[in-house]
Amino acid sequence: MSRRAQETLSLQEVGMLVLAVVVLFGLLNVGYEVFSRSFITESPDFQATVAAFSRFEDKMNVLAASPKPCDFEVSNDLSLGDGYRVVGFDARWNDALAVDKCQWPDGAIKRPRRCEGLACVCLYDGDVTDEKKAMQCFTLSGDVVFTAPRVGSSYSPFQGLERKDAPSWSRDEDGQASFFVLYGDCGSAFAWRSKTVYVERRMFELDGVPVARFFIAPDDEELRKRCGAVSGQVA
Numbered sequence: 728m729s730r731r732a733q734e735t736l737s738l739q740e741v742g743m744l745v746l747a748v749v750v751l752f753g754l755l756n757v758g759y760e761v762f763s764r765s766f767i768t769e770s771p772d773f774q775a776t777v778a779a780f781s782r783f784e785d786k787m788n789v790l791a792a793s794p795k796p797c798d799f800e801v802s803n804d805l806s807l808g809d810g811y812r813v814v815g816f817d818a819r820w821n822d823a824l825a826v827d828k829c830q831w832p833d834g835a836i837k838r839p840r841r842c843e844g845l846a847c848v849c850l851y852d853g854d855v856t857d858e859k860k861a862m863q864c865f866t867l868s869g870d871v872v873f874t875a876p877r878v879g880s881s882y883s884p885f886q887g888l889e890r891k892d893a894p895s896w897s898r899d900e901d902g903q904a905s906f907f908v909l910y911g912d913c914g915s916a917f918a919w920r921s922k923t924v925y926v927e928r929r930m931f932e933l934d935g936v937p938v939a940r941f942f943i944a945p946d947d948e949e950l951r952k953r954c955g956a957v958s959g960q961v962a
Contacts, residue, residue, distance in 0.1 A: 770808075772808030772809070772811075773808065773852075775806040775808065775921075776806055776807055776808045776811050776850070776911070777850070777862070777863070778806075779802075779804060779805045779806040779807070779921070780805075780813070780850045780863060782802055782803070782804075782805075783802045783805055783813075783848075783924065783926075784848070784865045786800040786801075786802040786926055787800075787848065787865070787867065787926065787941070788865075788867075790926060790927075790928040790941070791867050791868075791869075791871075791928070791939065793928065795954070796929065796930050797927070797928070797929045797930075797953070797954040798927070798928055798954055799925060799926060799927040799928070799950070799951065799953075799954050800926050801923060801924070801925055801926070801946050801951075802923065802924045802926060803923050804921050804922075804923060805921065805922060805923070805924040806920070806921040807909065807910070807911030807920070807921070808911050809911050809912045810852060810853055810911060810912065811850065811851065811852055811910075811911040812850075812851040812853075812855050812886075812908070812909065812910050812911065813848065813849070813850055813851070813907075813908075813909040814826075814827075814836055814848070814849050814851065814855055814907065814908050814909075815846075815847075815848045815873030815875075815906070815907030815908075815941070815943070816836075816838040816839075816842060816846060816847050816848070816849070816873075817846055817871060817872050817873060818845060818846040818867075818869065818870045818871045818872070819870070820838045820846075822835065822836075822837040822838060823835055825888055826887055826888050826906035826908055827855060827886060827887065827888065827906075827908050828886045828887065828888050828905075828908070829886040829908075829910055834888060835856070836855050836856060836908075837856070837858065839858045839861045839864055840858065841861070841864055842864055842866055843866070845866040845867065845868060846866065846867045846868075846869070846870075846871030846872075846873075847864045847865060847866040847867065848864065848865055848867075848873070848907075849861045849862075849863065849864040850862050850863045850864070855908075867939070869937065869938075869939060870933070870936055870937065870938045870939065871938075871939045871940075871941065872938060872939070872940045872941070873906070873907035873940075873941050873943065874890055874893050874897040874904050874905070874906075874907065874940060874941065874942050874943070875887055875904070875905050875906065875907040875908070875909070875942070875943050875944060876904065876905065876944050886905075886908045886909065886910045887905030887906030887907055887908035888905060888906060888908075889903055889904070889905055890904045890905050890906050894940070896929070896942075896953070897940065897942045907941075907943055909943075922945045922946070923945070923946040924943060924944070924945060924946060925943070925944050925945065925946040925947060925950045925951070926941060926942070926943050927941070927942040927943075927950070927953065927954065928940070928941050928942075929942075929954075
């Protein structure tokens, strides 16, 4: 065999070897994903969190379809195991906006591409800055805004930074509100674990466009009385 033929054969062998390594790594990655989803993520914490998030989605969809100017739903036992987070993304979302108090250094969270530019709520397993950690998302059509109580209010623990554009009815007793960022754990003082959650939706107009503002907080009897006093469009 000539020297040129030997060199050509060697290059082919190297190419085949590189291809085999790439394929092997791909198979190992797929195998790990299958294993992790089948065995690691199917823990009781995972199952309870996913089931609770699904119930929460159902309540949100009921409210989104409500014809009332103000309406509310109560989602029982919204469970968030350690390491899980929930983030509400407005329809008009700024990816560079710092919204997360628990995260260092700036708390900016990009809206996942799977939301396709719509308002959405996403459940994360881990770092909320990593789009791949968004396990599930559901979208809401139209101009939607999410608000929650600030950290330190009687309705804590939420981990959103202050929302200065929030109307008075979505603020706490100190006149503050936050973005909808909820952690299963952010240190022992901010552990959510499992709570019944109150979700309120009010309709109003902004520059002639109907806007739905959702307020999410731990359930409270006083909160349930609020919509009864509302008639017509509210800000």
